[in-house]
Amino acid sequence: MSAEVICVGTELLLGDILNSNSQYLAKELAALGVPHFYQTVVGDNIDRVHQAIETACGRSSILIFTGGLGPTPDDLTTESISSYFNIPLIGHPEVIADIERKYAQRGRVMTASNRKQALQPEGAAILPNPLGTAPGMIWQPRQGLTIFTFPGVPREMYRMWRDTAVPFLKTQGYGQDPIYSRSLRFFGIPESALAEKVNHLFDSTNPTVAPYAGKGQVRLRISAKAASAAAAELLIEPIAHEIKQIAGTDYFGSDDDTLGSVVGKLLVAKGQTLAVAESCTGGGLGQMLTDTPGSSSYFVGGIISYADRIKIDLLGINAEDLAAAGAVSAVVASQMAVGVRTKLGTDWGVSITGIAGPDGGTATKPVGLVYIGIAHPDGSVEAIEYQLGIQQERGLIRQMSAAQGLDLLRRRLQVIA
Amino acid sequence: MSAEVICVGTELLLGDILNSNSQYLAKELAALGVPHFYQTVVGDNIDRVHQAIETACGRSSILIFTGGLGPTPDDLTTESISSYFNIPLIGHPEVIADIERKYAQRGRVMTASNRKQALQPEGAAILPNPLGTAPGMIWQPRQGLTIFTFPGVPREMYRMWRDTAVPFLKTQGYGQDPIYSRSLRFFGIPESALAEKVNHLFDSTNPTVAPYAGKGQVRLRISAKAASAAAAELLIEPIAHEIKQIAGTDYFGSDDDTLGSVVGKLLVAKGQTLAVAESCTGGGLGQMLTDTPGSSSYFVGGIISYADRIKIDLLGINAEDLAAAGAVSAVVASQMAVGVRTKLGTDWGVSITGIAGPDGGTATKPVGLVYIGIAHPDGSVEAIEYQLGIQQERGLIRQMSAAQGLDLLRRRLQVIA
Numbered sequence: 001m002s003a004e005v006i007c008v009g010t011e012l013l014l015g016d017i018l019n020s021n022s023q024y025l026a027k028e029l030a031a032l033g034v035p036h037f038y039q040t041v042v043g044d045n046i047d048r049v050h051q052a053i054e055t056a057c058g059r060s061s062i063l064i065f066t067g068g069l070g071p072t073p074d075d076l077t078t079e080s081i082s083s084y085f086n087i088p089l090i091g092h093p094e095v096i097a098d099i100e101r102k103y104a105q106r107g108r109v110m111t112a113s114n115r116k117q118a119l120q121p122e123g124a125a126i127l128p129n130p131l132g133t134a135p136g137m138i139w140q141p142r143q144g145l146t147i148f149t150f151p152g153v154p155r156e157m158y159r160m161w162r163d164t165a166v167p168f169l170k171t172q173g174y175g176q177d178p179i180y181s182r183s184l185r186f187f188g189i190p191e192s193a194l195a196e197k198v199n200h201l202f203d204s205t206n207p208t209v210a211p212y213a214g215k216g217q218v219r220l221r222i223s224a225k226a227a228s229a230a231a232a233e234l235l236i237e238p239i240a241h242e243i244k245q246i247a248g249t250d251y252f253g254s255d256d257d258t259l260g261s262v263v264g265k266l267l268v269a270k271g272q273t274l275a276v277a278e279s280c281t282g283g284g285l286g287q288m289l290t291d292t293p294g295s296s297s298y299f300v301g302g303i304i305s306y307a308d309r310i311k312i313d314l315l316g317i318n319a320e321d322l323a324a325a326g327a328v329s330a331v332v333a334s335q336m337a338v339g340v341r342t343k344l345g346t347d348w349g350v351s352i353t354g355i356a357g358p359d360g361g362t363a364t365k366p367v368g369l370v371y372i373g374i375a376h377p378d379g380s381v382e383a384i385e386y387q388l389g390i391q392q393e394r395g396l397i398r399q400m401s402a403a404q405g406l407d408l409l410r411r412r413l414q415v416i417a
Numbered sequence: 418m419s420a421e422v423i424c425v426g427t428e429l430l431l432g433d434i435l436n437s438n439s440q441y442l443a444k445e446l447a448a449l450g451v452p453h454f455y456q457t458v459v460g461d462n463i464d465r466v467h468q469a470i471e472t473a474c475g476r477s478s479i480l481i482f483t484g485g486l487g488p489t490p491d492d493l494t495t496e497s498i499s500s501y502f503n504i505p506l507i508g509h510p511e512v513i514a515d516i517e518r519k520y521a522q523r524g525r526v527m528t529a530s531n532r533k534q535a536l537q538p539e540g541a542a543i544l545p546n547p548l549g550t551a552p553g554m555i556w557q558p559r560q561g562l563t564i565f566t567f568p569g570v571p572r573e574m575y576r577m578w579r580d581t582a583v584p585f586l587k588t589q590g591y592g593q594d595p596i597y598s599r600s601l602r603f604f605g606i607p608e609s610a611l612a613e614k615v616n617h618l619f620d621s622t623n624p625t626v627a628p629y630a631g632k633g634q635v636r637l638r639i640s641a642k643a644a645s646a647a648a649a650e651l652l653i654e655p656i657a658h659e660i661k662q663i664a665g666t667d668y669f670g671s672d673d674d675t676l677g678s679v680v681g682k683l684l685v686a687k688g689q690t691l692a693v694a695e696s697c698t699g700g701g702l703g704q705m706l707t708d709t710p711g712s713s714s715y716f717v718g719g720i721i722s723y724a725d726r727i728k729i730d731l732l733g734i735n736a737e738d739l740a741a742a743g744a745v746s747a748v749v750a751s752q753m754a755v756g757v758r759t760k761l762g763t764d765w766g767v768s769i770t771g772i773a774g775p776d777g778g779t780a781t782k783p784v785g786l787v788y789i790g791i792a793h794p795d796g797s798v799e800a801i802e803y804q805l806g807i808q809q810e811r812g813l814i815r816q817m818s819a820a821q822g823l824d825l826l827r828r829r830l831q832v833i834a
Contacts (some may be wrong), residue, residue: 010733011629013453015444019436022458027432036430037465039458041439048454055472071609072628073619103607105785106804111609130808153631155810276700276721282707284702286721290699293775293811294721301731302721304693304703310718310761331771344727358710394710 001172002035004060006052008068008077009152010043021066021157026394032175034062044068049080061144064165067152069134071113077149082121085141089119092126099133127164132156138168175397180232181223182254184243187407188248191218197246205256207235210241216400220336249411259388259406260295266413267298267348272377274409275344276302277315277336278372279327279353285402300346304338315339328353330371330383337373338381349375352405354388356397370401372408384408418561419452421477423469424567425485425494427460434642438574439482445578449592450642461485466497478561481582484569486551488530494566495554502558503782506536509543509698516550539674549573555585570637597649598640601660601673604824606667612662619821624652624766633817666828676823684715689764691826693719694732694757696744696770697787704817717763722753732756737790745770747788747800754790755798766792769822771803773814783807787818789825801825 005025011017022039029036038060042052049068056063068077082089094116098109103110117134120126124139127150134151141147148165150157169175170273186194191211195202199221207224222239226232244251253262267274276285286302289295303314308327311317316339317332324330331352341349354370362368368388375381388397388403420443428434439456446453459469466485474673475479485494512535513527520527532550537543541556544567551568560563560811565582567574586592603611608630612619613627613638618626639656643649661668684691693702695794703719706712717735720731725744728734733756734749742748750768758766773786778784785805804819805814 010627012439013443013456015442015445016629017439022429023431023432023435023793026430030431037460038461038469039430039456043454045454045821051476052455059468070630073611073616074627076537102806105806108607108610111613112609113613131810155813162783204648278703280707281700281704282712282716283695283698283719283721285703286695286700286723287698287815290697290815291812292722292738299699300721301723302700303731304700304719304721306703306707306713306716306718311541314718314720314760394706397628398704398707 002059003029003062003064004056005036005039006027006056006063006065007041007152007386008044008049008065008080009041010045010074012034012041013043014399020154021152023065024154025056025066025161026226028166030047031164031179032169033178034169034174036060041251044074044076046080048084049077050084053081057145057292061146063145063147065147065149066157069117069136069149069151071111071117071133071333075116078119078121079116081139081147081149082374082413085121087121087141088124091115092118092120095126098135100129102133112262113147125289127160129156129160130163131159136160136164138164177225179223179225179269180229180236181221182221182236182240184220184240184247184251185217185257186220186247186250187216187251187252187259187403189218189247192218194247194250197316198243201239201243204239207232207239209239210279216403230348233372249414252407252410258291259403260290260409261263261292263289263410263413264292264295264298265408270347271412272347273300274348274350275300275340275346277340277349277373278302278304278403279306279311279336279351281352281354281402281405282306284398285350285352288392288406289400293304310324311336313388315343325412326365328355328365328369330373331386333371333373333383334381335373337375339384341375347377348409349373350409351375352401354386354397354401356394356401357392358394361390368395368397370400370404372405374408374412376412418447418474418478419454420479420481420827421473422446422456423473423480423482423649424456424458424569425461425466425482425497427462427491429458429484429603430460437571438569441571441575441708442481442483442578446584449583449586451586451591453761461491461493463493463497464564464679467501467731470498470501474562476806478563480562480564482564482566483574485564486553486568488534488550492533495538496533496535498556498558498564498566500571502538504540504558504716507539509537510530511661512543512552515552517547519550534750537617540760544577545575546577548576553577553581555581559654594642594644596640596642597646597653598651599657600672601637601657601664601668602670603635603637603664603667604633604669604676604820604827606635606664611635611637611664611667615660616754618656618660621656623782623809624649624656626656633812633820637777649792666831669824669827673707675705676820676827677705677707677712680706680823680827680830681712681715683827684765686831687764690715690717691765691767692717692761692763693822694753694756694766694768694790695719695721696723696728696753697769697773698725698769698771698815698819698822701815702769702822705823706817717761720757720760728753732760743782745772745786745788747790747802750788750790750800751792752790754792754800764794765826767788767822767826768792771805771814771818773818774809775811778807783800785814787808787814789818791825791829793829 336351357367753768774784
């Protein structure tokens with residue numbers, strides 16, 4: 001018994017989108033211990049989908065389709081499956097009612113083309129889509145063959161997979177001796193430097209330790225095979241403890257923690273509040289902070305001082321200092337942090353000013369130069385200079401600037417009582 | 418004659434890596450006009466690679482393999498291909514010399530395992546790898562079937578593809594008549610509704626028209642096969658014009674345009690400025706606006722009024738109105754927009770206040786309820802209510818709120834002189 005992932009979509013064959021669904025499903029199947037030997041991508045064409053089903057049926061017993069469940073004529077996954085097995089499509093009024101309700105919630109009227117999304121092969125069970133209009137199905141067209149369909153929109157697919165396919169596969173005996181994992185998250189250390197420090201752990205077989213890197217963050221995943229979560233914990237915890245000792249303050253959190261949520265927990269623990277003053281990030285630091293539900297208990301707000309005039313008028317930056325040192329300078333970063341802390345009446349103020357590019361860089365102030373200011377509860381202030389890379393793209397410099405701001409605040413919150 | 422991409426690697430089936438090679442090759446094949454109907458992923462297993470070759474030979478005439486060319490026992494793409502066609506592997510001393518030289522350059526000695534990288538089926542031509550040790554091959558094991566192999570390391574594969582496969586495919590007549598595309602972008606209309614309006618265009622063969630949807634935006638891609646960009650333009654432009662006429666103001670831009678860049682162009686054209694007041698988005702609207710380089714010429718800044726106190730203190734919201742109607746209300750959205758326009762001295766003010774969830778919703782004010790306020794240059798103000806969906810995730814509600822704010826401003830900028 002093995003699974004095959006079949007992604008349907010001409011956009012994949014044109015290279016318009018990256019096939020991240022295959023990777024997600026591959027990881028999930030591996031975690032559940034379901035054998036998975038093939039993946040297929042096929043375009044929006046009934047004959048070719050038939051051909052892909054024919055091939056897959058000869059070598060796999062669980063076919064997992066993603067994509068092609070939308071309302072347009074291009075979307076023909078369900079139709080292709082039903083015609084391949086020569087089983088008629090049946091309308092499901094409750095699905096139409098659900099789609100109508102979802103449209104109504106957004107003040108819209110369902111179009112006639114959505115009706116096809118309520119058609120499923122006779123005998124198939126509907127997989128509800130809580131986040132979108134396209135339901136999926138689970139169907140056993142014949143003994144020993146199970147077919148799942150999911151929409152191609154990743155977050156809809158993820159949710160439906162977790163809600164429906166995972167429980168089903170568990171009833172089939174998979175995921176009984178599953179893999180338990182914990183991710184440790186690091187900021188401020190390159191992957192290679194961290195890997196060298198914990199190199200001796202990479203040969204471990206249970207638990208295993210593997211590094212992942214992306215956009216300034218590094219993650220180490222500790223995975224244990226065990227009969228229970230408690231048994232896995234006994235394997236994972238000593239390794240996690242050792243890694244934390246080695247990494248020191250570069251370790252910031254585990255699993256779903258983000259820099260924003262960790263800063264939030266530290267502020268809540270101290271009963272302190274925060275305001276931000278942003279220039280080059282244009283609101284990105286505030287957005288990162290407010291990604292965390294409940295952030296209103298410590299994040300009061302901020303001032304986006306994109307124009308110099310706003311820095312002077314709203315944040316009280318000294319106009320002479322600004323003219324002398326320039327907007328991207330330690331003195332302006334410091335005054336922005338103090339200004340927003342004072343103006344918004346918070347314990348902490350964090351500021352960011354920098355050159356995100358692609359234009360605006362000079363020999364002495366290149367693209368990627370960023371200052372972060374921190375105004376402390378005791379009234380003191382500091383500004384730190386960062387060089388985020390003259391070659392980096394605007395979007396990455398802005399994102400890294402906001403992340404550095406959160407990380408600097410985290411480090412200060414961790415050491416200052 | 419069509420191409421099939423076959424990626425070999427158990428790491429893909431475990432979800433350890435994202436299959437970006439498939440997307441790269443898909444784009445390249447589309448640009449050259451090579452038909453491409455299937456992609457296959459298969460693990461490091463000779464029998465299964467044989468099975469993938471068997472299937473591919475029955476439906477495709479150009480097989481493009483990536484991965485499995487390394488020196489370890491896992492790497493068995495070349496061996497699998499030669500054994501499938503029952504043609505012996507021949508050693509190439511010049512490849513061994515090349516690998517030895519590359520090792521020596523890094524101060525290392527070639528290992529015995531690298532010798533297998535010099536083996537290719539008899540009759541195959543070597544594709545040199547300037548960036549790594551694994552060469553690829555091009556081979557016609559029989560009339561009408563061409564096989565390419567490339568290493569799985571993306572940058573090595575890209576370089577070898579450009580150096581060897583592209584010239585070969587051009588000698589076969591491809592790339593003479595490439596595909597030119599234009600994307601039209603829409604906001605405020607669901608994919609299904611737009612598709613119904615332009616349904617008659619989906620049967621067109623040159624140019625073709627295909628819809629794509631994601632996160633509130635819909636895109637129609639018009640693709641033309643033509644001998645030159647100018648000839649393609651003659652095919653694309655009439656269809657683009659017709660679609661724009663049909664879509665009206667739901668069309669907002671083409672190709673790389675974003676809502677933020679389009680709003681920027683409109684503001685620049687009018688010589689007007691903008692400020693934002695954000696509650697539930699926490700800075701996300703400012704961030705979207707400042708994603709566009711040069712946005713400092715029209716975007717002045719904003720106030721993130723996450724706490725009610727900041728709405729009153731910094732934006733001048735009437736405390737009684739706020740208490741009576743609540744922070745998420747049309748009256749507060751209006752006063753926020755007016756307040757930030759006045760305080761920052763801009764032509765336009767845009768505000769967002771809403772319930773992003775997951776908590777904080779009530780029966781009368783559910784999660785997903787958002788008000789957007791627009792303060793106009795003439796001093797007038799309006800607030801529009803949106804229901805973004807009680808089931809939606811916090812992140813998506815916040816992102817959609819910011820996008821709706823930009824879109825509403827865009828519509829007002831387009832009609833008001």
